[in-house]
Amino acid sequence: MENLLEVKNLKVEFFSNKSLVPVIDGATFFIKKDEILVLAGESGSGKTLTALSITKILPNSAIITAGSAKFMGVDLLTMDEKALTDIRGREIAYIFQEPTSYLNPVFTVGIQITEVIMLHQNKNKLDAFNEAKELLSLVKIKDPQRVLSSYPHQLSGGMNQRVFLAMALACKPKLLIADEPTTALDVTIEAQILQLLLDLKKTMGFSLLFITHNLSIAKKIADRICVMCKGKIVEEGSVDKIFDAPEHFHTRELINAYEKIGKL
Amino acid sequence: MILEIKNLTKTFVIERGVFKAEAGLVKALDGVSFSVNEFDTLGIVGESGSGKTTLAKIIINLIPATSGEVVFDNELIKNIRKDVQIVFQNPYNSLNPKMRIAEILSEPLLIHHIVPRPFVKERALELLRLVGLDENVLGRYPIEFSGGQRQRICIARALASQPKFIILDEPISSLDVTIQAQMLDLFLELKQRLRLTYIFVSHNLAVVRHIADSVLVMENGKVVETGSREEIFYSPKHPYTKALLDAARS
Amino acid sequence: MQNKSLNIGILIIGFLTIIAILAPLVSPFDPSVIDQDSLLMPPSLKHFLGTDTLGRDLFSRIVFGARISLGIGLVAVGIATLVGLILGAAAGFYGGRIDGLIMRFVDIMLCFPTFYLILAVAAILGPSIFNIMIIVGLTSWMGVARLVRGEILSLKEREFIQAEKSIGASNLRIIIRHLIPNAIGPVLVSATLGIGGAILLESGLSFLGLGVQPPTPSWGNILIESKSTLGVAWWITVFPGLAILTTILGFNLIAEGLKKKLGG
Numbered sequence: 001m002e003n004l005l006e007v008k009n010l011k012v013e014f015f016s017n018k019s020l021v022p023v024i025d026g027a028t029f030f031i032k033k034d035e036i037l038v039l040a041g042e043s044g045s046g047k048t049l050t051a052l053s054i055t056k057i058l059p060n061s062a063i064i065t066a067g068s069a070k071f072m073g074v075d076l077l078t079m080d081e082k083a084l085t086d087i088r089g090r091e092i093a094y095i096f097q098e099p100t101s102y103l104n105p106v107f108t109v110g111i112q113i114t115e116v117i118m119l120h121q122n123k124n125k126l127d128a129f130n131e132a133k134e135l136l137s138l139v140k141i142k143d144p145q146r147v148l149s150s151y152p153h154q155l156s157g158g159m160n161q162r163v164f165l166a167m168a169l170a171c172k173p174k175l176l177i178a179d180e181p182t183t184a185l186d187v188t189i190e191a192q193i194l195q196l197l198l199d200l201k202k203t204m205g206f207s208l209l210f211i212t213h214n215l216s217i218a219k220k221i222a223d224r225i226c227v228m229c230k231g232k233i234v235e236e237g238s239v240d241k242i243f244d245a246p247e248h249f250h251t252r253e254l255i256n257a258y259e260k261i262g263k264l
Numbered sequence: 265m266i267l268e269i270k271n272l273t274k275t276f277v278i279e280r281g282v283f284k285a286e287a288g289l290v291k292a293l294d295g296v297s298f299s300v301n302e303f304d305t306l307g308i309v310g311e312s313g314s315g316k317t318t319l320a321k322i323i324i325n326l327i328p329a330t331s332g333e334v335v336f337d338n339e340l341i342k343n344i345r346k347d348v349q350i351v352f353q354n355p356y357n358s359l360n361p362k363m364r365i366a367e368i369l370s371e372p373l374l375i376h377h378i379v380p381r382p383f384v385k386e387r388a389l390e391l392l393r394l395v396g397l398d399e400n401v402l403g404r405y406p407i408e409f410s411g412g413q414r415q416r417i418c419i420a421r422a423l424a425s426q427p428k429f430i431i432l433d434e435p436i437s438s439l440d441v442t443i444q445a446q447m448l449d450l451f452l453e454l455k456q457r458l459r460l461t462y463i464f465v466s467h468n469l470a471v472v473r474h475i476a477d478s479v480l481v482m483e484n485g486k487v488v489e490t491g492s493r494e495e496i497f498y499s500p501k502h503p504y505t506k507a508l509l510d511a512a513r514s
Numbered sequence: 515m516q517n518k519s520l521n522i523g524i525l526i527i528g529f530l531t532i533i534a535i536l537a538p539l540v541s542p543f544d545p546s547v548i549d550q551d552s553l554l555m556p557p558s559l560k561h562f563l564g565t566d567t568l569g570r571d572l573f574s575r576i577v578f579g580a581r582i583s584l585g586i587g588l589v590a591v592g593i594a595t596l597v598g599l600i601l602g603a604a605a606g607f608y609g610g611r612i613d614g615l616i617m618r619f620v621d622i623m624l625c626f627p628t629f630y631l632i633l634a635v636a637a638i639l640g641p642s643i644f645n646i647m648i649i650v651g652l653t654s655w656m657g658v659a660r661l662v663r664g665e666i667l668s669l670k671e672r673e674f675i676q677a678e679k680s681i682g683a684s685n686l687r688i689i690i691r692h693l694i695p696n697a698i699g700p701v702l703v704s705a706t707l708g709i710g711g712a713i714l715l716e717s718g719l720s721f722l723g724l725g726v727q728p729p730t731p732s733w734g735n736i737l738i739e740s741k742s743t744l745g746v747a748w749w750i751t752v753f754p755g756l757a758i759l760t761t762i763l764g765f766n767l768i769a770e771g772l773k774k775k776l777g778g
Contacts, residue, residue, distance in 0.1 A: 042440040186311035187467060191511035213441055216470070220514070257445035261436075264470045264497075264512050324680050350680045357673040362695045371691075372681040418677065425681060 003030045003070075004175060004207050005054070010067035012046075012053050012231075023062070024050055025231035031175065036201065036208040038218040040254065041228035047211045050228070051177045053077075055088045071175070090120050093168035097180040099160040103152040109163050110148030113170065120171045135166040140196060158189035162196070169204065176201075177209045182217070194221060215254055216262035219243065227251045266429060266461050267300040267323070272332035274318055274485075292318040294485040296332070302428075305455065305462040307476030307493075309469060309508065315485040316465045317353075320433045323463070324350045336429070346376045346425035353434035355414035359406035365392075365417055366402040372424040391420040394457075396450065412443035416450070423458070431463045436471065448475055469512045473497050481505045520771020526764030534580035541574035546729045554747045564749040566739055572750060575731040576757050582732040584761070586647050586716045587709040593651025594712075595705045598658025603689050603697075605659065606666030617663070620656045628653050632715065636724040643726055646719060650712050661704055665697035699776035706769035710762035717758060733758050 012024040024046045031037045041047045052058055054069050055076060069076045071092065076084065096102055104112060113132040117123060123131065129148075136144035139162040152160055161181060168176060178197065182190040198221060201208055212218060218225050218239070225242045227235040229250040235242065246252045274293040277286055292315045300306045310316045322329045325344050334341040336348060352358045359368055369388035373379055379387045389399050395416040406414055415435060422430055432451065436444040452475065454460060466472050472479060472493075479496040481489045481504065489502040500506045533540055542562075549569035557564045563572040605616040632649050639645045669675060670693065678688050713733070719725035720734025728735055733754045740750035 042442060187469070188311065188507055188511040191514045195514070215441070216512075253442050257441040260445045260448055260474050261441065261468060261471045264473065264509070321676075326676055326679055344680060344682045346682055350677075352673045352677060354673055358677045360674045360678070360692050360696070363692075371678065371683060375682050375684075375687070421677070421681060 002033055004033050004035075004072065005209075006030045006068075006070040007050070007054065008068045008070075010050065010053060010069065011065045012049055012058070013063055013065050015061045015063070020063070020065070022065075023231055024053065026067070027228070027231065027233050029226050029233050029236060031207050031209055033174075033207055034201075034205060036210060036221055036223045038222035038225045039209060039211045039228055040213065040215060040218050040225055042213055042254075045228045046231040047228050048179050051094070051179055051209065051211055054177070055084060055092055056081075057088070089116070089168075089173070090171045091173055092175045092177065093171070093173040095161070095164050095168050095176070095178045095181045097183050099164040099181075100152050100155075100157060102164060103160060105152055108149055108151055109155070113148070113163070113167050116167050116170050131170075132166075135170055136163070138169065138200070139163075139166045141166075156189075157185050158193060161185065161193055165193075165196070165200075169200065169206075172204060173206055175207050175209065177211070179211045180213070181210075183212070183214070190217075197221070214262060215243075215258040216264075227254065265299050266302040266337060267463075268333075268335040269296060269298050269319075269323070270333040270335065272296040272319070272322060272334070273330045274315070274322060274327075275330045291485050293322070293329070296482075296485070296487050298480055298487060298490055300429075300461060300463060302461055303455075303459060304477045305464055305475055307472035307479040308463060308465045308482060309467070309472050309479060310482035311467060311508075313484070314482040316482055317433055318485075319482075320350060320431045320463070320465055324348055324431060326350075346372070347427045348429045348431070349422040349425060349427040350431040350433060351415070351418050351422050351435045354438050355411050355418050356438070358418050359414060361406055364403055364405055368406075368417065369421055369424055372421060376425045378425060387424075388420075391424055392417075394423060394454070395420045410443075411439045412447065415439060415447060419450070419454070423454070427460070429461045429463075431465070433465045434467070435464075437466065437468065444471070451475060469497075469508060481508070517771045517775055519767040520775060523764050523767030523769075523771055526760060527768060530580055530761055530764065531584065533577055534584050537577045537581055541571070541577045543571035543574045545570060545574040545578040545731050554743065556747070557749055563753045564747065566736070566747075566750050567743060572736070572753060575736055576733065576754055579731040579733045579736055579754065580757065582643060582726055582730065583713050583716060583734070583758070586643065586650065586726075586732070587713040587761075587765075589647040590650035590654070590712040590715075591705050591708045593648065594655040594708060595658050595701060596655075597652065598655035599662055599694065599701065601655070602659035602662025603666055603694060606663040607670060607685065607689055607693065609667075613663070616659070620659050623653070623656050629715070629718065632719065633722070633724060636719060641719070641724045641727055643730070643732075646716055646725055650715050654708060654712065654715075657704060657708075658701060661700055662694075662697055665700060666693050669693050669696050699772075702776070703769050703773045706765050706772060710765040713758060713761055 008028050010024055010027040011022060013020040013022045027050055039047045039050065049062065053064055064077055067077065076087065110129065110132060113135060114125065114128045117128040117131050118125065132148060133144045136147055141147050141162055147155065147159065147163065182193050185193065194217065197208065210221060222239050224236065224238055226233045227248065227250060235246065235248040235251045242251060243255060246255055272293050273295055276290045276292055278288040278290060279286060296319060308316050308319065321327045323334055325341055366385060366388055369391055370384045373384050373387055388402065392398065392401055397413065397416055436447045439447065448471065455462060464472060464475055476493055478490065478492050480487055481496065481502065483504050489496065489500065489505045496505060500509055547570065551569065552565050553569045554567060555561055555565040561571050561573065563576065565571055601616050605613040631653055635649050636645065675688060675692060678692055716725055716732060717734030717737060720732050721738045723738065725734050726732035736754040737751065744751055
């Protein structure tokens with residue numbers, strides 16, 4: 001199977017006190033078509049930054065100093081900003097941990113989704129609005145009409161994550177990057193959102209890069225797992241390999257913790 | 265029985281407008297009763313909004329209950345007590361940023377006259393050792409520490425007044441997973457050494473199963489099920505408990 | 515880390531303070547000795563800054579005036595800050611009726627145009643240095659009170675305050691040891707700015723004859739005397755004006771520097 005995304009030797013550094021501090025230090029990994037890759041690691045390991053580097057949506061103080069990220073054979077890191085804008089949202093879409101804070105509080109959900117659709121597809125407002133409704137049913141929102149006319153703060157965290165997911169999927173991306181999308185949610189809602197992601201992946205056929213610190217989620221959904229520690233991918237392998245025969249010290253540490261606090 | 269909660273209710277009034285007109289009532293706790301045996305750990309499980317943190321704050325007397333009783337050691341709890349302490353969820357926010365660790369730890373020692381003033385520093389150091397830190401910590405400010413270290417300092421502060429009973433309110437959920445595991449070990453060790461009784465509030469069922477002797481499940485301010493760890497995890501009766509377990513296991 | 519404005523500000527104010535303290539040593543003449551032979555002399559080697567209508571040495575008068583003006587600024591602001599801190603902390607911490615009462619009082623005080631209020635009180639109590647300090651102090655605490663109340667309101671919800679309560683700390687202890695030290699930053703900044711304001715107020719009052727009474731020199735009443743000789747003796751207007759300007763500049767620089775330092 002062909003690799004959808006190949007990240008090689010990615011190095012990202014932060015400006016701090018006039019010197020560069022490496023935060024991602026030679027990360028290498030790949031995602032195949034139709035695959036779910038879980039990037040696991042603790043806070044500060046560089047998982048989120050890795051995900052953001054792929055389409056160069058980085059904070060101002062961060063600089064990509066080496067490496068490549070080939071998406072369908074083309075290196076995204078050398079691409080100009082205009083071409084990248086086309087890729088973001090259309091080919092590679094993101095969902096994040098706190099959907100409520102990523103949605104604009106002064107517009108209704110309907111306006112925000114419609115805008116995304118109009119931005120990426122040449123559609124008039126009415127068509128876009130109808131499509132927004134369809135998207136919301138796609139993410140299994142039962143009363144799309146009500147949700148469309150609500151403001152983000154009127155909806156629950158789980159509902160907002162569904163809305164955000166609908167927006168991300170508006171252009172049928174080939175790669176969905178989900179950065180701790182369920183961490184802020186209750187367990188029952190978390191289970192629903194994970195199931196939804198699996199279902200949608202099956203029907204829409206995207207690849208999923210799922211970032212989490214929670215190995216029990218990794219165990220549930222992953223095809224493969226990359227373990228990240230201090231800016232490096234320290235171990236990579238199938239779920240069985242990672243859980244049954246972890247090689248790296250940090251992987252063992254994570255699994256040890258999982259046995260205590262994640263396994264039920 | 266060291267702690268008994270009888271029919272606890274807490275209603276928050278929502279006020280609106282200049283004249284603070286009553287706009288509505290929110291029942292955060294609705295007739296909650298349970299008891300905790302000495303040297304046991306009671307796990308309180310529930311999702312956000314279930315009222316677990318409100319319950320914790322009422323037990324410690326940080327906020328008053330609307331009705332009901334909290335009985336500790338056969339005495340009605342009316343004030344903040346040195347023998348009932350609490351550790352909060354967010355260690356990044358629980359320490360005064362302008363104070364050195366030595367000062368933070370000396371606060372409860374001085375307030376409750378635990379040791380005479382000249383021995384305060386020595387006692388603070390003992391507390392730090394108890395939670396796995398050393399004397400280098402004393403002169404530093406909270407900002408210099410990681411989340412796990414800060415939570416250890418919070419635990420040391422809670423232990424300073426020599427409590428018998430500690431409420432752990434989501435004490436590890438804002439920490440990294442490997443640190444969470446270490447903290448659980450620390451809680452178990454302290455419980456053994458100091459003969460403590462815990463209430464462990466958490467949304468994480470796996471953690472509760474690891475640490476609790478008995479478990480109480482809350483939903484929307486009500487207790488839906490109580491039982492021993494084995495009963496709750498292997499033969500849950502209430503549909504909500506089952507749903508929680510299913511969600512976590514799926 | 516360098517903090518230019520703070521350093522320059524401290525340098526200016528430090529210099530002025532030393533001059534004020536060492537006034538009898540620094541000034542070449544007694545500031546109130548009248549010299550009939552040298553009326554309205556322009557700046558010269560004997561009189562650096564010239565003399566006034568009574569032949570008094572302007573430099574000596576400004577140096578002694580610094581004592582009065584700086585003293586009034588510091589004491590008045592000290593009073594204002596203390597009152598504002600106590601009332602603001604009480605309002606913020608206790609809330610409810612106490613808060614309502616204090617803040618309505620603040621509103622009432624703010625309704626009066628401060629300067630006319632001060633004028634009225636000064637006219638009733640009679641002008642003296644001591645009265646000026648108290649009057650200026652007691653009419654400029656409202657900003658501090660509001661500031662402190664706001665800080666305390668947000669601080670008291672922080673978990674470390676709850677933690678202090680739970681270890682059994684009394685309200686007074688929480689306010690003094692925990693809330694105020696954390697709220698003091700912005701108060702210091704506004705107090706430093708306030709010193710400049712208080713000095714200006716004193717000058718204004720003295721200018722109108724309700725401030726410091728001659729022959730005691732203050733920067734304000736030196737300026738009054740200059741108004742009749744503006745056309746013939748520019749130095750009597752310019753130098754005390756420059757002194758006020760420099761002082762206010764110094765305090766503003768300190769305030770700005772403090773803001774940067776405490777904010778970052």
